[in-house]
Amino acid sequence: MAIEPVDDAQSQAEKAPPLAPDISDKVKRPKWGKVKSAGAAQSPLLGAAMFAPAVLYLLAILGGPFILAVIYAFSDIRIGSTEMHWVGLENFRSILQSPSFRTSIENSFIFTFCSQVIVIIGSTILAVALEKKFRGRGIFRFLILLPWVAPISLGAIGWKWILDSLYSVINWVLVAVHLFKPYEAPMWLGEPHLAMASVILVQSWRLLPFATVIMLAGLTAIPKEIPEAAAIDGAGFWRTLFEINIPMMLPIINVAVLFGIIFTFTDMTVVYILTAGGPFDSTQVLPSYAYFTGILGSDLAAGAAVSLFLVPLLVIIAWLMLRTAHRAEVV
């Protein structure tokens, strides 16, 4: 009675923790031994048929417009144009000369870098605090998740009220404890540096829950015996955290950072709602500048050209992400 060797991917799948309820006892098994996995004989035709709709759709909705964006950037198209002419590098020349554009690139980097630093440090601290079970952990988790779950535009409006020039509750508290005189309280959204700080703060506020969830996943994936071995080896809390836990979480920290960079660099919602780019372009970022130029300014070509500057960054991040995903397997 020959027994067929078991396909390797099959046994790999068996080692992964099943998310689906185990119904293997309800399924009949052939009595003469394990069946050579039919998966080894791929069904490429059926497979292609099953993913074709999704891939074709994505090619159409993502690929088409992307090519169009490039074409527009080299044309003179406006909202309501019936025809389009080639203008070469004219759009790029004029936006590169525009001080608003240069400011918005600068701001984009500041905005992204500062918020990511805050988010990474904050989410690591939170993840460590939330790791062990304790009474009430569920409530904390729910409250901590709120900024991510609520539509960001609505959360931003909430902050706009909290940071209002006249009625800010923060200012009320600052005045009440006599740190500021009533009419000298900070103009959170009206003063250039403060506005940038506010926008960074709100973006960090919004991303912190998501990053925490990812960090927590990375932290709980560490086999429990490793920190125990470290404890026996003599490591205290801080050494274990910085020399063992965090290094082991590095692949997933990478993933969180890369996600965060993309979501922040390409986001316009927070800026649009809180400051609309102001005061005086001090919070203008690339995507919001593209919107104001292309849609509100009707100059689709210039808007497209501005937004194309996002592409180099996206490509770099995508490449970094591919390399990390490969390494994240080896934990």
Next chain:
Amino acid sequence: MAVVQTRNLTKVFKQGEIGAVNDVNLETREGEFLVFLGPSGSGKTTLLRMIAGLETPTAGEILIGGRVVNDLAPRERRIAMVFQSYALYPHLSVYKNIAFPLKAQKVPKDAHKVKVEWAASLLGIRDLLQRKPRELSGGERQRVALARAIVREPSVFLLDEPLSNLDAKLRASAREELERFHRRINTTTIYVTHDQIEAMAMGDRIVVLHKGYVRQIGAPTEVYDDPADTFVATFLGSPPMNLIPDTDVIVGFRPEHFRVASAVTDTDKIPLKFQVENVEYLGAEWILSGALVGGRFNGKKAVSRLLFGQEFEIGKTYDFAVPERRLKFFDPVTEKKTAARKLAWQ
């Protein structure tokens, strides 16, 4: 080198439920290889973890080297532990893995190299120092784990089923290496396993645990030849001891002592007729299972273990016997061993 003692050690995980470890009293001897043996759920790992300081006892005391260590963190107990998965730090090289305890204990950096190389040569892994754990085989990982444990020169070694993750083929040679290792360093070692063969082969003494209670502590010969209760009697030895219930006693004898009557040379032997129901050939021996025929034990199941069994046929009855001195007696209620007695056999 130190002696580990526990006094009335108890661990209850959930209020109101039976403890994982109940009232355990034991004391190691200097330099001995002590084995905690028991099935899963017997409390052996919990007991080890309490000694390590990874679990807090509910009641009782743990002493290492004469000091009560209940309130001491693991790193203050001068112990080393090897986990079932070895728990090597995957992002550190073998060298850094072994050096980690030195770093954590703030040993000056210039001393690291010497000590790491000493530990590595002791285990024959000097050429692996720059590798990462994921590049090593199971046996090599065990050696790295041992090197990391010994580099701190601990007074007690704790090992939690380190052989269970190895291939069956590898297990025998890894076991031999562990035994050699212990003979060389001569540190008090506590070893947890569910495998009774490992326990018998490696242990100087065995602590047999069941459902959180200690059933017997003794050298392999003691627990095998003179089991304290029916659990120890059936847990050690494969196939397990035959236990035949009688009116007010349980009679026990091991399959290897239950042979063809003509082959039993003892003068005092108990004759038993045995009907064979199944014959298994294992290569080095034969296992015959069946039932006793006639007399007070008619119909009771028994197993025999022989070197030569090819002439036995299923369905036939043969004259077997057990030497009287090999009989064990247990109380049916307490399951503990009781005094020998004479029984009428026919």
Next chain:
Amino acid sequence: MSKERQSRLWPALLRLAVLSIFTILLAFPFYWMVITTFKQNSDLYDLQSNPFIFNAKPTLDHLRFLFGQTMYLRWLGNTALVGLLVVTITLVLAIPAAYSLTRLTGRWGQRLGIIIFLTYLIPPTLLFIPLSKVVADLGLQDTIWSLVVVYPSFTVPFSIWLLMGFFKSIPRELEDAAMVDGLTRFGAFVKMVVPISISGILTVVIFTFTLVTQEFVYALTFISTEPHQMVGVGIPIFLIRGDVYYWGSLMAACLIASLPIAFLYNLFLDRFIAGFTVGAVKG
């Protein structure tokens, strides 16, 4: 107190302090929304009064205004409808695709899956300008159909990635056994794999719906009139009349649109994390 218990108290207190600070920072805006919703205007806009307490009686005026005098309900309806349609389209596209990439296409299928996942990183702020022209040319300008057509472009990649994680954790043997019993590959997929994956599919439904409610740029760009707008864009654009902010109603609107989603999300978070880590670790 024994030294051991002492050393366990400190970390616990520290943890509580850290958690409380973060929780207050993160949840405060929502608490503030609640307070503002029920405060009378005279109380809200009085600089002297303590903002943390109700100096005048709580009122339902803002809620009445929101539901009676604005198109809020209409926006909620639009959002729900778009959500439903987009979820359906996403499931139809993503479930077969994820299965096929996991089971039927071998190594190049895995690679294709990673590429599809990467398309999730293509931001709306890159494509919205050309898409706005396409939408206008197709006559879909200012209709919810523009969103229904475009939204799957980010919900589908995300869902495929999540579902691949779930499918990978189902043992192949189940389908093999079904095929030995006489089902075709596709039949095994429909009758065996899909029913087992219901919890994974539900997770995808919730997260897709959340992605729809959160979207801002496309809705802002494609939809121009009030009756057709979604709730995430309608509130900031149309509830601010001129320079006057009706903060009471604004906060009420934000609160009501945020909380139900929060509850649903929380229920499914564990499944999402499980799917995320399986997906992330396996690349």
